[in-house]
Each structure stands twice: as structure tokens, then as C-alpha cells.
């Protein structure tokens with residue numbers, strides 16, 4: 001690294017809360033698309049979900065037993081199983097068909113007599129039934145064309161089950177934004193125990209869960225050695241809606257991100273945020289409109305940057321509202337920074353947010369014990385603080 005003694009670059013760091021807002025506003029919601037269930041899961045319905053069929057589709061038996069017509073005794077004249085042939089013709093008074101749960105009841109059947117309530121001998125059954133008992137009528141759950149869920153509903157596993165029951169194969173949702181992850185650094189190894197001078201990638205493994213939590217999808221991380229050409233090629237070949245570059249964000253000789261962005265003609269929207277850890281983070285718009293987020297290599301700094309810039313961008317692309325912070329008291333005093341926001345790993349408790357310690361930009365030990373980051377504005381000297389929730393459970397946040 002070339003160090004010019006006495007020369008310090010002028011810092012242009014954006015205040016932390018402003019950076020979050022700029023990131024959210026930099027992205028417009030992705031256009032609505034009809035997606036298969038796997039892609040729609042976790043999205044929001046763009047339009048009301050209508051029943052393509054009445055539910056149930058037919059008058060069906062709700063119990064295994066006998067569909068009966070008229071008064072007992074009933075002569076058993078056939079058998080109808082779910083998925084089998086329906087009974088041809090009208091069931092005459094004094095007759096019954098043996099029927100399976102879910103099978104269409106014959107025309108003329110007035111009730112279903114469950115096996116448990118039936119006594120039978122020589123093809124004749126008797127028992128007590130009330131008219132209409134154990135028959136689910138066509139459309140009693142919903143009529144054909146009825147809107148059953150409103151636009152904006154979160155597509156949960158249960159919603160997918162209902163959509164399938166109603167005959168849908170595709171759902172109109174805002175797609176989840178796809179994030180491409182480029183992990184840079186000659187010293188970074190993707191697996192195993194690092195040797196001397198090497199460091200195991202701790203950022204790539206954090207990102208899939210963080211991306212899903214913010215409403216996105218990730219492509220498998222791509223590992224790149226340091227170097228302008230490889231980074232430029234990876235950006236040019238890239239797909240997805242967002243590119244995340246881990247490392248290369250600072251100003252050392254191997255930190256090529258800014259040069260590559262300049263050569264690309266990218267518009268840098270944020271170059272440095274007044275936050276600790278995580279100040280060398282970056283947000284840029286590539287000429288093809290993809291947004292690029294530069295995360296610092298230090299893992300806690302990368303986490304802080306992911307929550308500051310990446311999460312708002314993904315939320316905006318997914319058409320989700322800006323995340324609402326919660327406010328909490330700190331259980332113990334913490335020193336703020338005079339010029340920068342501090343993000344401090346804490347665990348919520350009845351006596352307030354308790355710092356988890358191990359507070360170093362290169363270490364995830366403190367954040368791994370935490371369930372939130374406390375936001376201490378510059379010069380903060382007491383009072384409640386905002387808590388940024390950390391993803392602690394699988395799946396998207398609300």
C-alpha cells in the first residue's frame with residue numbers, strides 16, 4: 001500500500017440514518033410477475049386470490065360409510081371411492097352406496113351413515129341419520145370466482161396450499177429480488193481451516209440468511225482473487241437485481257472496487273457511511289441499472305453494512321415497507337462516538353438491551369450472541385436508542 005505521509009483523504013461519509021433512506025429510495029419495486037409456487041413463496045399477492053373452482057368442487061362424503069336415500073333399511077347397490085367412478089344415475093329411496101371420504105355422493109343421497117353408526121347384514125344396512133349429515137356441499141367453503149385472500153397477503157406455506165386447492169399453479173406476486181454475491185480476497189478461503197496468512201470466509205455464509213430475511217434470494221457466492229480484471233469481468237457477466245461485493249471496499253492496493261466502478265461508468269450513490277463498524281461501505285448503480293453494494297471485508301463491518309444498505313435495497317425491490325426500528329433503553333451505559341453512529345451488538349432483556357461484548361469489526365462473536373444492534377447516534381449521551389433486529393429465525397422478516 002502506498003502511504004503518503006501526512007496526507008489523509010477527505011472523508012465524505014454519509015450520516016448513517018441518511019444512508020439507510022438513500023438505499024431504500026434508490027430501488028424501485030420489481031414488476032409483478034406470475035410465478036410458480038416456489039418463486040411466489042415469501043412474496044405478497046399482487047391481486048386478490050380468486051377461487052377457480054367452488055370448494056368443495058362436488059357434493060362429497062365427509063365420512064367413510066354409506067350414502068343413503070330415504071329411510072332405513074338401505075340395500076347397498078354399489079361402491080364409490082374417492083378418485084373412482086361416480087355412481088351412475090340417481091340413488092333410489094331405500095338404497096345406499098358404500099362411499100369413501102371425499103368421493104362424490106350420488107344424486108338423491110340425503111346423508112352419509114358412517115361405518116361406525118351402521119349395522120349391516122346380507123348387503124342391507126341400518127342406522128340413524130339426519131338429513132344432510134356428513135355431506136360437504138359443493139361450494140360451501142367458497143364459491144367459484146370468490147375472492148378468498150386480499151391483495152398484499154403474504155404468501156405463506158398455508159396460502160400456497162389454499163391456492164393449490166383452488167386450482168392455481170401460478171401466483172401474481174412481486175418477485176423476490178435476486179442478489180449475486182462476489183467474495184473477494186486472495187487470502188479468503190471458502191471452506192475448511194485456513195492456513196497461515198489465510199482467513200476463512202465469514203461473510204458469504206452470513207449472506208443467504210440475511211438476504212432471505214430482507215425478502216431476497218441469493219445466487220451461490222462466487223470467490224474472486226484480488227484484481228481489477230477479474231472483478232470487472234464478474235460484474236460484466238453478472239446477473240440478478242443486486243450485486244454484493246465483499247471486501248475490496250477500503251483504500252488499500254488490493255481494494256479495486258472504486259476503480260472498477262469508475263471504469264464501468266457506475267454512479268456511486270454512497271461512498272462511506274459515518275458508522276462504526278462498517279464505514280467503508282458503498283452503494284452504486286451500474287449502467288444496466290443493477291444496484292451494487294460494497295461490504296467491508298471485516299465480518300462485523302460487513303454485517304453492519306448489510307443491515308444499513310443491503311436490507312433497505314432488498315426491501316424496496318421486494319415492494320416491502322421500510323423496516324420499523326424499535327426503541328429500547330440500554331441496561332448499561334455505552335460510550336458513543338463524537339462523529340459516527342455506533343452499532344453495538346446487544347441482547348434484549350427485561351432490564352433493557354445488554355451489550356454482548358467482543359465488540360471488534362473483525363469478529364462476529366459479539367453479534368452471534370446478540371439479537372439486535374443498538375444504534376447510538378453521534379454524541380449520544382443517554383436515553384432510549386433504536387434497536388435494529390438481527391435475523392435470528394429462518395425465513396423473511398415482516
Ligand SMILES: Nc1nc2c(c(=O)[nH]1)N[C@H]1C(S)=C(S)[C@@H](COP(=O)(O)OP(=O)(O)OC[C@H]3O[C@@H](n4cnc5c(N)ncnc54)[C@H](O)[C@@H]3O)O[C@H]1N2
Nearest residue numbers: 185199200201202203247248249250255295296297298301
Ligand atoms: N487506510 C485505511 N485502511 C482501512 C480503512 C480506512 O478507512 N483507511 N478502513 C478499515 C476498515 S474500517 C475496514 S472494515 C476495512 C475494510 O477493508 P476491505 O473491505 O477493503 O476488506 P479487506 O481489506 O479485503 O479486508 C479487511 C479484513 O477483513 C478480512 N476479510 C476480508 N474478506 C473476508 C471474508 N469474506 N471473511 C472474513 N474475513 C474477511 C481480511 O482478511 C482483512 O483482515 O479496511 C480497514 N482499513
Ligand code: MOO
Nearest residue numbers: 277278279301361
Ligand atoms: O468498517 Mo471497519 O469496521 O469500521 O472496521
